[in-house]
Amino acid sequence: MTRKWLRWMPAAAVPAVIAAAALAGSLPASAGDPLPAKTPQEVLALVAHHSAPSLSGTLEQTSRIGLPELPKTGPSAGGAASVLELLSGPHTARVFLDGPRNVRVQVLDRLAERNAVRSGDEVWLYSSRDNTATHLTLPADAGRHHDVGQYKHPGAGTDGVMPTPEDLAARFLAAADPTTEISVLPEVNVAGRAAYNLVVTPRTEGTLIASVAIAVDGQSGLPLSVELKARGQSEPAFKLAFTSLSLEAPDASLFAFSPPPGATVKEVEVPAHGTGSLPGHRWPGHRTEEGVVPDAAVPDAVTPDAAVPEAVAPDAAAARPTVTGTGWESVVEFPASAASAEAGAMMSSDPLLQQAAVAVPGGRLFSTAVVNVLFTDDGRVFAGSVPADRLLTAAAAR
């Protein structure tokens, strides 16, 4: 009988070994030399002073912001649905960067891929799902518009496919003001690199955001991951992190893009000022849609003053948004306009958005873990990273 049991030993041992290996793999790898201790200011400076490097890396995004999971297969949904699709659920993207003017971002979808390639002033957007390419030429001074302080990220706001940690970190850091506590926690390991863990915590209770953690590479100052935690959620509501990273220059041929034969090519004229408006183009980062559906939800909520006026620049003359409240408790109001009416119509016509938005007294509320947006029946839009009742109060006050 004992012999018989011996024969079954491998069958018991192999799963045990695999389980042990899986457990060991999930433990954080211990970094080599500890990084020299730095104050939050020094880490911020490290970020601010890092120059746009050459890199190739893989980014992974996960979000649990309370949006419904959208189908990932089938024909690409246009407009707001594709923005939501990028924000909800997991995504993987590859980023290639060579100096400030050569950028390639690939969003790796299931059996499909979305590409944004910038080479000098030429920008190509390509979607394999419907085999369409969009071409635009940036005005010569593009890029300077999108500087945030000293920090310069090439193509920020033009590629619009999936924000890199650099993008997000710069926006979060720009919002650092007396309403916010910034501290450096023990170092973390991201994509195999030792990184400072900069944590931004709102000093107020009146916001949905619990904390924002940014991992800053100890050597280059490059932000390696951004993690957004919402109140009452133990898992991060939104996380964007490098899973692999190499700081060597990628192959130059990656940036030489020409539309493949058979693809539908669209030419888009870029107005001389502001790369904002790309009429008729369905790329997820479509600016006019971003004004409607929360401008990438996250940055809008955190830096209303910095991000919003630019995002809605095309409509600015008609209806300028007003901000009530300060810091983390800000509520942005978009007055009734063609754009907000269009948004309201979209909210009620698109079945996916209908599911996401709930009816509340006086309008429809689009609610996520980190941002709430209220579409009132009279066409106004209120958005803020605040509890829903504050939006209702703000709407009733007018």
Add this chain to the structure above:
Amino acid sequence: MPNKEVVATDAPAKASSGLPLLASELSVLFRRRRTWAMLLALAAVPVLMAIAVRVSSAVPPGRGPAFLDRITQNGLFVGVTALLVCVPLFLPLTVGVVAGDTIAGEAGLGTLRYLLVAPAGRVRLLLVKYAGAAAFCIVAPLVVALAGAGIGTALFPVGPVTLLSGDVITPGEAVVRLLLVAAYLTVSLLGLSAVGLFLSTLTDVPVGAMAATIVASVVSQVVGELPQLEWLHPWLFSHYWFGFADLLRQPIAWDSFGSNALLQAGYIAVFGALAYGRFVTKDVLS
């Protein structure tokens, strides 16, 4: 009696190599009419697809399986599209038949005990049987890919191939990518073969083991679609089945190939050990 049987048959096999046994296993497998029928059925998928696209009007992008609209522009896409269509059902079906038949088929025919009377240990017989199933895993995707490339070349123009990233490669490179995709699917099916081998040791009724293997592949894919069981997804052997698209990007994303190989190796280890435990303690009566 059982102990006696175990001792008698499992005495470490003599040092003669298992190659003759493997050769005879492979020749039996590939001379069977059933194997040929399954390979022909697999080859018929790209042929039917290419003919259907050829005689009908242009396929609008975004309809039908991915890449279907590209076929008219480039015949080599027939191979990729056919592999894509075969992944969820046809390939697991045929592999399930072969893997489920390995041990149970011999038991069902009453030839298992003669195999074990010959100086071939049970472990070696198990390894040879698994090698036979693995050989079928190599041949099956290759047949689909080559039949697809062949019929595509015959019916459609062949030219530079557009990858998912929008980059264009030469037809020669495209054939290499197609073979890589076939290799990826071979690796993908090895885990299922190990499951089939284990199930085959459980029964003397080959049809039961075949059906159970095919059901396992269907269940794995259904579970893989349920968002409620997301924590389980990375552990399903079908998790990376569609990851072969990563070989059609520029540059190639090898991550999914590596993860897939690791996962399948884990399945081979676990179900190989289970099959070993079951087979060497089994009373072979037929």
